[in-house]
Ligand code: GUN
């Protein structure tokens with residue numbers, strides 16, 4: 001029994017890992033499709049055949065269902081849904097956030113989740129609306145925390161309990177909640193009440209909330225982003241350290257005639273072609289899909305394929321160390337995602353701590369790339385270089401004998417000794433034609449070098465076209481024209 005999480009590869013604050021629940025283990029990051037027993041566009045068995053190892057369903061719906069309640073209690077959830085992977089059950093908190101109340105208590109829903117054989121149980125947390133004032137958020141958080149403590153007390157520390165983290169949009173409350181959930185020993189922590197933020201494209205607030213929780217949550221906890229189902233934001237959320245997503249979006253979008261892609265959704269009525277490699281899209285034209293009698297099901301299948309493919313792409317990116325490139329690509333799909341991405345880039349210093357040492361490559365993708373963790377880490381390392389009395393930083397790569405040391409220059413990283421030419425990140429970074437932003441950033445590296453070596457004299461030799469930037473960044477440093 002119990003829940004255990006082990007991380008394998010990491011990139012930024014994201015990781016691939018293994019979540020073990022009882023005797024079952026699933027790969028993370030993972031997507032848990034949401035199953036509504038009354039409305040199965042795609043059956044759990046079909047979903048399992050697509051490679052899905054875990055799904056989530058709503059225990060409250062089962063508990064209120066004349067059709068399913070007794071069957072679930074008698075036969076168990078896995079039999080009723082015909083799925084032998086991991087099944088997580090939600091408590092009814094979502095109904096609480098929509099309808100304001102539910103006719104079930106915390107311990108009642110947990111006993112029910114246990115009795116129907118759920119693999120992961122969720123207490124009755126209170127999803128605080130982002131509009132709630134501080135006092136309300138604080139009161140609701142206190143109730144949630146009380147219920148989590150009650151759950152641990154009644155069911156013991158080995159029960160497969162999730163510990164949802166609430167706190168509204170107040171970062172200090174989210175930090176407090178993360179700390180308390182950690183202190184209570186929950187190894188599995190969903191971040192709650194983020195659906196309204198995502199529905200209104202408030203990705204900047206989402207980044208702020210998730211990063212606040214991650215600051216205090218133990219890194220060994222498996223983090224589930226509750227209700228996150230649009231594939232365009234998985235890369236961003238993974239980069240912050242979210243391990244699980246649950247998607248009702250695949251089915252809800254299908255009902256509304258929406259076709260998901262990794263860079264946004266389209267109304268099926270507006271599509272002239274189907275830009276996707278999945279089976280549905282390769283065997284139908286846009287017109288055929290539009291008028292198909294089982295259009296909702298076909299759309300749900302496509303949406304699920306796209307969503308699952310994105311999870312695989314993210315796992316591969318983490319393995320390769322190319323998650324920043326993927327986040328950059330995805331976050332250009334919507335201006336609000338770009339805002340979220342920029343908010344993430346503001347947190348380079350804390351992200352650098354969990355980032356890995358070496359990666360397959362670093363592709364420069366414009367100004368945003370200048371804020372990446374690898375540059376911050378490289379430039380911090382520069383202060384440890386041992387240098388003589390006179391140092392030349394040669395933009396053109398040419399040696400001059402009159403100096404004790406000659407360093408070369410690769411923007412956006414900055415100066416480097418020839419011994420680092422083949423090592424990460426200097427050797428594995430691909431940059432286009434130099435631009436102002438990257439040269440300016442590289443000059444910050446020279447600045448760190450100068451400040452950390454007060455006994456050395458520094459000279460920069462560069463093409464005259466960079467002289468103005470060098471002087472702006474480095475003040476009255478000696479600059480030579482490298483064309484002479
Ligand atoms: N589903 C989406 N958001 C939430 C949340 O905050 N809590 C629970 N229990 N379920 C959710």
Ligand code: ZN
Pocket residue numbers: 276277278279280281282302303305
């Ligand atoms: Zn498709």
